[in-house]
Amino acid sequence: MGLTTYVEAIREGIREEMSTDERVFVLGEDVAVYGGAFKVTAGMLEEFGENRVIDTPISESGIVATAIGAAMMGMRPVAEMQFADFISCAFDQITNFAAKCRYRWGAGVPIVVRGPSGGGIHGGPFHSQNPEMYFVHTPGLKVVCPATAYDAKGLIKAAIRDPDPVIFFEHKFLYRRVKEELPGADYVVPLGEAEVRRAGSDISVITYGAMVFRALDAAKELEREGIDLEVIDLRSLLPWDRHTVLESVKKTNKVILLHEATRTGGFAGELAAVIAEEAFEHLDGPIRRITAPDTPVPYSPPMEEFFLPQVSDVVRVARELNDY
Amino acid sequence: MSEIKVIMPQMGESIFEGTITKWLKSVGDPVERDEPLFEISTDKIDSEIPSPASGVLKRVLFDVDAVVEINTVVAYIESSDSAESDDSAPVEEHASDPAAAADAPESPPSVGRAGTSTSEIASSPMVRRLAKEHGIDLAALDGKGTGADGRITKRDIMSYIEQQGEEIHPAADSPDDDERIPMTAMRKSIADHMVQSRRTSAHVATVFEVDGSRIMAARDAMKADFERSGAKLTYTPFFVHAVAAALKKFPMLNASVDGDEIVQKGHVNIGVAVALDDGLLVPVIRDADRAGLLDLARSIADLSARARTRTLLPEEVRGGTFTITNPGIFGGLYGIPIINQPQVAILAVGGIEKRPVVIDDAISIRPMAYLALSFDHRIIDGAVADQFMSEVKGRLQGWKS
Structure with a gap:
């Protein structure tokens, strides 16, 4: 078996969860036809069809709100922010709605909001930020920042299976720079373990x-x-x-x-x-x-x-x- | 208007610090003289401390849970009482307070304590913890630090400990299943007190065996009467009674050492050790030589009950001149106790048990008890100690109801 890059590891993780759990679907800007700005979702439209791989309008707030609604109806949405910098547009949906549903009325919101964060690629002030602390400060959320391909796959799978909202920050500098051989068998990396x-x-x-x-x-x-x-x-x-x-x-x-x-x-x-x-x-x-x-x-x-x-x-x- | 110092009082002999458990007033609050101002907990008692003056609480120097040495200023009151405008007056007043002027030895262990000297030597929290755990005065490493500006580092203290030949487990290897329990104030005080006593006195012990037939008979005869008057009669009052009388006859055991002088005490105040779940307390029966058996029984019952609920008053745990401890209640044959400083002798009373003894060449079954006396050989010779014990034994065996 060959080496798997960080970006491929995330793709594999999502694909595996979609294959085994029909409630899992992806949505975001250009995730379907184009396969995502960083190609995380490349090939998914062909494999799972347009009902489970959905291109959305340019509205992060709308993407997350749609995901929350679907989650409440029993689905397991994985919403992509084209750059993590733009997650601020969905801030209210995430922090005031998704994060508080469990606390207010016991409703789990099993969504994953994922996107590329971080610098080192000369992206400038709107394509390089690390917005994790806005969400670390919000009780009710889980926040994940993987560094290796193994963890990226294991953590995205754990995030999808988690019953509560998980914000998943991928580091875009690592997408194609780190790679390793991954186990063939199904595995997860538990949230909250260093x-x-x-x-x-x-x-x-x-x-x-x-x-x-x-x-x-x-x-x-x-x-x-x-x-x-x-x-x-x-x-x-x-x-x-x-x-x-x-x-x-x-x-x-x-x-x-x-x-x-x-x-x-x-x-x-x-x-x-x-x-x-x-x-x-x-x-x-x-x-x-x-x-x-x-x-x-x-x-x-x-x-x-x-x-x-x-x-x-x-x-x-x-x-x-x-x-x- | 002037600032009056509020002092941490001494709540008993051999108490050198107290923990502030509660401030009853906040900064800015008006306070009357003698109105409760804060609460403290010492190793022996919990107490409310009254304000030394009327005025407004201006500054509080220690937060709740702070451990403060006695005679330390803990707060300032802006006085509204012109008679107390002399800044030093209230301090003086406190010094003459009976609580502060208790007959404690004038050498609190805080003087020259390792902490005082180490505070000026640059180290780290970890180094200070290791020093404490291994009983090292950091002054020993002063000037030998290899860290920035001569700072004492982890490596320095670890190699020092190794040089000292002590076994040291690096923090990394410390087993997870060990539990570290911080000592309570009482535990620390007992620990310090015991070690200090071992260092101070030349401990020698003598053990006597006593036939308890007479006091047993006396107890059985008087028990019902005592209970009617509300006192439970144990054997302890008998021992206190006999010891008090013997101390009058052998005052060298009712004494303390002050430098090159022996101080024979004017009163016979007998402390009776009371075991608690987390330590022990020694309430004191004052003028035990003047009390009858009923009075002794009552005050012992009362003091032990209040020792267990920790509601003793400061004066009830200080001023003892001799101590009786009672290891027998848990089945011990006899124990060799450590002297309760600044006293010079302590008697351990074993349990009363039926044993075969030889009387007039016949074997007889008698209720016997071992009495073990630890005494300070600096001032008490073996002959005197044995004469004292013989007197106690005689009084118990020849008990006249």
Whole structure:
């Protein structure tokens, strides 16, 4: 069996769920005839027909509202946002409606809203954002950010099977850059479980999405200096895996929190608070954050490179923390 | 108008800190002199603390759950009483308060405590935790830190611990199934107190065996009468009674050590240890030598009941001059107790059990008990201790109802 890319893994995951569960269908802008802007849904129209692969008007609010209605009627819709940046148009439907139905009257809304997020492809301020924190702040939602092909497939399948709304952020930088051999058998990756990507003893780097690979590259570089990084891939941000994070902190006693989203109100803040609350006496140095600065994502390539956390940033902060 | 200091009072001997459990007033609230201002919990009692002055609560320096050393300023009251305008006056007043001037030894262990010196040495929460767990004063590593600006790092303290020959499990290997239970204030106090006593006194023990036939008979004869007057008669009052009388005869056991002087106490105040689920308390029977058996029975019953509900008053747990503990109730033959500082002797009373004994070359069955005395050999010689024990034994065996 050959290597499967991240984008193919998501496609396979959706296809498998559509094949085994006739309630599952996809909808979004250009998902049918064109096969999606990033070709996630390529070939699905031919395989499942126009009743289960639906092109919609350009209205994210309408797409999500349609999905919610279908979910309430017993379906399992998978709605695509052409870019995750545009999910803000559907913000009210997601946060005020889908997220609160279970709480208000016990109605599950089993929708998946998925779309490509993240920078590094010179997409500029409207095609590169990481909008996960808007949704992490909303009780009632689940938020997922896979980094590998295996996880992308396992998590999209878990998201489709989940009885509640799941926001699924794919990282577009990874679509065709990461690939691996996937098991032939059916599997899911449970929501809310982190993965130790690299075990290490000196510093824990807690991260998710494309930054997982920055952390792993930094770890390789630092290995030569005798600094042993542990890299934790959160995979899910809501709910998130406190146990794995705290155990890692208790082991290494030093922490770097790394994410591509901007700094203020980023997930690192929440992680730092919980670590300080629950593992304070295990800290041997300050909790350090490496994030994008508080600006829109720049269009200019050198500016974007400056904006995004780089391997060199992780190396520098890890050295500082090691010497602390 | 002036600011009056509100002081954490000393609630009993050997209590050096208290936990603030509740503020009854908020900043800005008016407060009357002697009106309850905050609540504290010490290892021995819970108490409401009255305001030292009338005025407005201006500043609160410690939040709820803060553990505060005695005689520390915890709040300021803006006084409305001109008579108290002298800033130092209320503090003075508090110092002369009987609670603050309790007859406690003038050497609280807080002085020179490791924490004081370590606070100025750069380290980390983890290093401080390891230091605490291994009883290391971080001052020992001062100047040896390899971190930024000489900071003591995890590696520094781990290698120090290894050098000290202590077995250390790196945090990474700490087993998940171990449970760490923080000590309660009472537990910490007992722990400190016991170790301090071992360090202070030269502990020696002597064990006597007592025939309890007479006190058993006396108890059986008096039990019904006592119950009618509302007192349950146990054996403890008999022991307290006999010990109190013996202490009058051997005052060296009713004493304390103050530097190079022996202080023989003017009163015989006997503490009786009461076991609780999470520790023990020692309420004190004052002037036990002057009380009759009925009075002793009543006050022992009352004090133990209130020890269990933790409603003892501060003065009821301090000022003891001798302690009796009763390991016998759980089946122990005898135990060798640790002296309750600053006292110099403690008696452990074993359970009364029928045993074969030789009397006039015949074997007889008698209710026997072991009495074990720990005494401070600094001031009490073995002969004196044994004479004291012989006196106690004689009084119990020859009990006259």
